[in-house]
Amino acid sequence: MTTTILPAVRGKLTPHAPLAPLVWFKSGGAADWLFEPKDADDLAAFLRDLDPAVPVMALGLGSNLIVRDGGFPGVVVRLGKAFAKVEVLDATALRCGGGASGILVSSTARDAGVAGMEFLRSIPGTVGGFVRMNGGAYGSEVKDILVEADIVLRSGERRTLAPADLGYTYRHSELPEGAVVVSATFRGRPGDPAAIQAEMDRISASREASQPLRSKTGGSTFKNPDGRKAWQLVDEAGCRGLVLGGAQVSEKHTNFLINTGEATSADLEALGEEVRRRVKEKSGVDLQWEIQRVGVAK
Numbered sequence: 001m002t003t004t005i006l007p008a009v010r011g012k013l014t015p016h017a018p019l020a021p022l023v024w025f026k027s028g029g030a031a032d033w034l035f036e037p038k039d040a041d042d043l044a045a046f047l048r049d050l051d052p053a054v055p056v057m058a059l060g061l062g063s064n065l066i067v068r069d070g071g072f073p074g075v076v077v078r079l080g081k082a083f084a085k086v087e088v089l090d091a092t093a094l095r096c097g098g099g100a101s102g103i104l105v106s107s108t109a110r111d112a113g114v115a116g117m118e119f120l121r122s123i124p125g126t127v128g129g130f131v132r133m134n135g136g137a138y139g140s141e142v143k144d145i146l147v148e149a150d151i152v153l154r155s156g157e158r159r160t161l162a163p164a165d166l167g168y169t170y171r172h173s174e175l176p177e178g179a180v181v182v183s184a185t186f187r188g189r190p191g192d193p194a195a196i197q198a199e200m201d202r203i204s205a206s207r208e209a210s211q212p213l214r215s216k217t218g219g220s221t222f223k224n225p226d227g228r229k230a231w232q233l234v235d236e237a238g239c240r241g242l243v244l245g246g247a248q249v250s251e252k253h254t255n256f257l258i259n260t261g262e263a264t265s266a267d268l269e270a271l272g273e274e275v276r277r278r279v280k281e282k283s284g285v286d287l288q289w290e291i292q293r294v295g296v297a298k
Contacts (some may be wrong), residue, residue: 008051011038011080017073023062025257026216028265029071029295036080040152040182043077047180048156050075056154056178059293060126062100064133064219070296077180079128088112092188093147094103098128098181102135103185106200112166113210115191116145118199122207124219128181134168138203143168147185171223171290212250216259221272222287229285231255234275237282244271258289269293 006013006056017034020026037043047056057072059065079099086108087095094114096105102120105127109117117138123130131149146163153159153176165175175181207213222230234240234254242249246263249271250256257268276287 003019003158004052006033007046007047009035009037010042012036017076019059019062019076022059022078023065023067023218025062025066025259025263025265025268026217027069027259027263027268028067029298031072031076032076033075034078035075036078037082038131038261039082040150040158044152044158045157046156047152047154047178048243050156052154053127056180058098058128058132058180060099061124061131063124064291065267066218066268066291066293068269068293069298070126070195070293072277072295079126079180079182083128083182084126088114089185091190092286093132093185094188095129095183097183098126098131100127101125102130103120103128107188109188109198110200113191113193113196115160115196115199116140116188117186118196119201121200122203127184130183131166132173132175133273134166134173135170139207141168143187145186145188149184150182151175151179152182158182178238196265210253212252212256212258215250215256216263217250217256218291219269220255220290222255222276223290225285225287228285229255233285233287237275238277239275239278242271242275244274249275264298265295266297 009067014034017031020028057076059078061077083097083099086100102123106117106121122137123135148184149161151200224230231254239249240254241251245267247267248258248260250258279287
């Protein structure tokens with residue numbers, strides 16, 4: 001791809017942009033282009049004028065993502081500060097930019113006395129990713145609080161979608177390929193800030209005790225099958241601590257993979273596939289990836 005075919009932008013456009021520093025696993029190749037739009041109009045105009053054959057992917061905090069070692073052949077859109085604002089609309093609703101973190105959303109909700117969003121404190125990601133993946137934890141999911149999401153389609157067209165338009169299932173939506181979530185409105189319920197903070201503290205302590213938060217990891221690797229826990233199936237298959245190259249199954253929580261130092265994305269993906277193979281052999285369960293794997297192998 002060359003600069004001559006790219007539309008003019010008001011934001012920042014970086015060629016051959018390394019993605020490893022932007023994802024939690026700290027592995028993977030570069031994007032042909034990294035686009036950080038100035039605002040939603042900048043993003044819409046860029047996508048409208050961009051060659052429709054060029055792949056587009058939105059990137060939040062990069063927490064639930066393996067970027068393959070050959071990188072991403074297209075444009076990666078990263079929403080910066082302009083998309084990281086959270087606004088209180090009324091007694092129970094917040095409008096959240098697509099680049100706002102779960103910590104910011106839940107803290108703003110707490111300060112406004114809005115309960116029901118505490119679980120977002122525990123999900124390492126941004127609103128755009130939550131909406132796309134129906135992010136959830138501790139018994140709640142985004143579909144429970146979402147009123148509507150503002151998106152920019154790959155064509156540059158802007159739309160507002162209701163939860164019914166997103167076809168939500170467990171950790172999945174039908175958000176169109178290449179679409180970018182620029183904001184979402186969430187609705188909770190009236191609550192006491194002190195009680196909300198206590199629930200957030202409980203969630204944080206539970207995560208700290210059970211998950212390898214200080215490691216180069218990517219969050220939950222596999223979806224929980226119906227009525228089962230992925231970590232338990234992985235453990236029963238003898239995969240706790242399993243190593244492949246620089247990648248390891250966490251000793252602390254077996255549904256987490258870890259980059260122990262210099263793991264390639266190929267190491268991480270191959271380890272995940274080996275875990276899937278062993279679980280299938282042991283229990284007959286076909287584990288499904290929760291972590292998104294994108295780009296091309298080297």
